[in-house]
Amino acid sequence: MTARAPREKRDPLARKKLCHVSPGQRSRAMHAMAARAAMGRFVLQTCTDCGTATYPPRDACPKCWGELVWSDQDNGATVLCKTMIRVSTDLYFRDHLPWRMGKVTLDAGPVALVHLHDALEAGERAEIRLMLDRGGNAALFALRPGERQAMNDPQWREFVVPVQGRTVLVSDARSAIGRAVVEALHRAGAPLVIAGLPGPAPASDVTDALFGLDGVQAVPLDITDSVSIAEAISKIAGPLDIVINTARHVRGGGVSARGNLVEQRRAMEVSALGLMRLAQACTPLLAGRPSGAFVDVLSAHALSGDSQFAGLAAAEAARFSLLQSFRHEMRAAGVRVLSVFTGPTDDQDHQAVPSPKVAPGRLAAEIVDALANGREQTCVGEIAADAMERWLSDPLLYAREKNL
């Protein structure tokens, strides 16, 4: 078990430190790079005519004016030169000075300015990670070769969501997914995990070993009820850093056939309106935090209608849509909004679904990993990854295939 960093304490007389966000204006091509960075990919534009890789993002190949497409690239690089910025006019960077940056030659060809790990020097080999900065834009970060993370580097921590020392709220800790998430966060060193428990509450809640862990606090929480959310949040004495929305209502059924309106409405209440209620209640708390994050676990059904789970798919599609809007709203506050897509999970909701299914423990581990890498979009399990790939390549075909 990881050592547990204590929760943050503040001088009550000190003015609250404002959280600024890194500068945000970008070109359309750079936003396209960010959309891929969100998935944890390392991409550059390459020319369909001459194959040249280019950076910064352009709208024409500088060698032959050919068409540029995004492609995954080798992320090796060599450091050319470096500097330590000690003066900046930007409010965000002023809060984080000095700032180490440098220039590298990417193995793929172009040179790039990068955020530089504090141990890298000119002439050394590096691995470049395509990250999202505090403002949600694509940024290159040079790590030492083979290094997955650099949690001891304060600059790296600006690009990820540390769990150590942070307070996390799990919206539905009653489900198998929710339980696994609470446990994983606790193991990852979160000093306080608030485990939300929607009703109906069995008598065994009080003797449940998971909720009895030191650093885990169970509270009644039903995201279909604004009052319940407000009361749960009122019980968090201190800052709230991360919200993980694990709530959902999985029931089968079609649109015309077996379409149970009560269940589908409930699915919509949880997936869509529940997300809104939770977001509205948590945003003021998250926005004041240095690495605030909102993680939403959503079904791969969100990508397309499914006649077997029509109501769930619709509710999750609504949730997906809301999440995109929410992410945009949160950029200005520097709060990272993470989507974790999952295929059918190995739980009582998916007894009728054949393998492969995602073990709740694996989903929880992927959530912790997504936070540690600041990844906005993650697909957990083969089904979700396959769904995303097909949807990205041909959404119309995917909608047909899925309902054959």
Next chain:
Amino acid sequence: MNRSRAAYDGVVVCAPVTVPYRRFSPEPAHWWAGRAMRALRDATGFGPADFDGFCFSSFSAGPDTAVGLTQHLGLSPRWLDHLPTGGASGVMALRRAARAVQCGDADIVACVAADTNQIDSFRHSLATFSRFSQDAVYPYGFGGPNATFALITDAYMREFGVTREDFGKLCVAQRANAMSNPLALQRRTLTLDAYMSARAIADPVHLFDCVMPCAGAEAFVVTTPEIATERGLPGARIMATIERHNAFPDDSVQLRGGWAMDIDSLWGMAGIGPSDVDTLQVYDDYPVIVAMQIADLGFAEKGKVADFIRNTSFGIDGDLPLNTNGGQLSAGQAGAAGGFQNVTEGLRQILRQPLGQQVPDAEIAAISGFGLVNYDRGVCTAAAILEARQ
């Protein structure tokens, strides 16, 4: 292609003017441009109806360009140009206006650069300076040009064995030159010790490697020898010019500029060599760029710029009088006017109209511009050789 270039016959450059700089100004760029036109009128007697050519350079006149300035300043030119090229704009204005006058498209061209500097305007102009900067430079610590040139300086020092002391020698010399210039914003003595012990801004760039942004305007006139003579205006002829953009795009770090591509054309057209130059006015946003121009323009032997700096004196009465008004490093960087300062100061020295101390027997001035960090390097380079007209 080896086509010979036409000489700049029938062209005179005259009337260098400087509107005294201010650290901050509440006035917009248009006000500064107006002051520059008034100074040109005072120097030449030309009024709004007389100028039939107008060339304008500014970063802070937005949303206006040269177009808006014509109406704003009451001009009706038959030749108009707008230069967004910052530090290279002075030489570029000179070249363009010269060809216009030479070919008869204009008779009297006002070349004007004007920029204001309001509190916090530097930060805002940085944020939207260029697409590549916005996408791929400023998000990396928002160090502005300091960070970009820190990277270049870091690589340059290692490549050519130039030390901080060498850069310090350039900065100290320019400060000494500034002390006779009453318009220079920084005229306090700078010692090498003070230079060396200054605080770091973006390693290895330290405080005295950085220019001070300010408000100001610079201008000059390009016209025909006949008109200049008629008005009794002392002037200079253009011996040669060069211009290049995005040179050596495959160099991973900018260790040389466009001058290196065109150096033979420059000296070939001028018919002289670097040793014939009486004063050198180079763009000096950072001393590394001063060193780069000294090297790329052939003043120093290839690869031996460090030795050249160590063995040369750069004072007004030195071996190579360099940036004799103090340069931007001491006089201040008034936006695009910083790219005109080299032209106006070079002209003044050879026309014997110095703001401060006169370079003894100055007849030939070499002028070099460098502008626009679009991504990781300055994109625009230009140079000119001027000779006093007898």
Next chain:
Amino acid sequence: MSSINPTLASLVGEIADGRISVVDLTNTLSTDFPVIVLPSEFGQCEPFRMETVSRYDGDGPAWYWNNISMNEHTGTHFDAPAHWITGRDVVNGTVDAVSPKDFVHPAVVIDISAEAAANEDFIVTRPFLEAWEKANGAILPRHWILLRSNWSRRVGTLSYLNLRDDGAHSPGPDADAMRFLVLERDCVGLGVETVGTDAGQAAHFDEPLPAHSVLHGNGRFGLQCLTNLDQLPTFGAVIVATPLKIKGGSGSPLRVVALIGRPH
């Protein structure tokens, strides 16, 4: 000329001067008030939900109001005969058709609090009722039968629903007891403090869910989630229970009050 019936005049007079007291038997309708939980293959009862429309703000500067939603059987509520399959053919069996005369009836309060405290699954049987009559007197016809279990004291704790792996645990009647009350004592209905008229484990009885089955099959009513039954006398209280007039409704949340006169 206005005149008031002397009985009514006396009633309101005695309420006003306190000789007749009004006891509220209703639990507060709040979002966290538990609702009955059925096995997950069945549709579930919606809890009470409230979203503010405006509160002296931009959405309504001078007024405060909420949208509310719930099941017909959420909070303190009334079960109409049509709630159960046995009552599907009862004439006027839906909540909008219940005769207004049935809104006011006297009540008999049967105290099972000691038994329920000793045994969460306490079953009210016919022998128990017969013994109770011997000790307390006969149950009169056209009365509400109110089971005082003190279960309302558990509201706000997990022991109210008392859900365990094998389902809910709470007291209630068996089928013989229900037939005795309905067919032999002609009760108006059964009122309880628990979330259902049936015992928590009543789905597993030989005759499952007998309270619902017998009551509604015979056109009788149910009242659930009552409170303050400990303030009522064994005999003599009058219950006022007026369900919402929901078209074709199976039940309704409502305010239930008891009128208690001082002994003469």
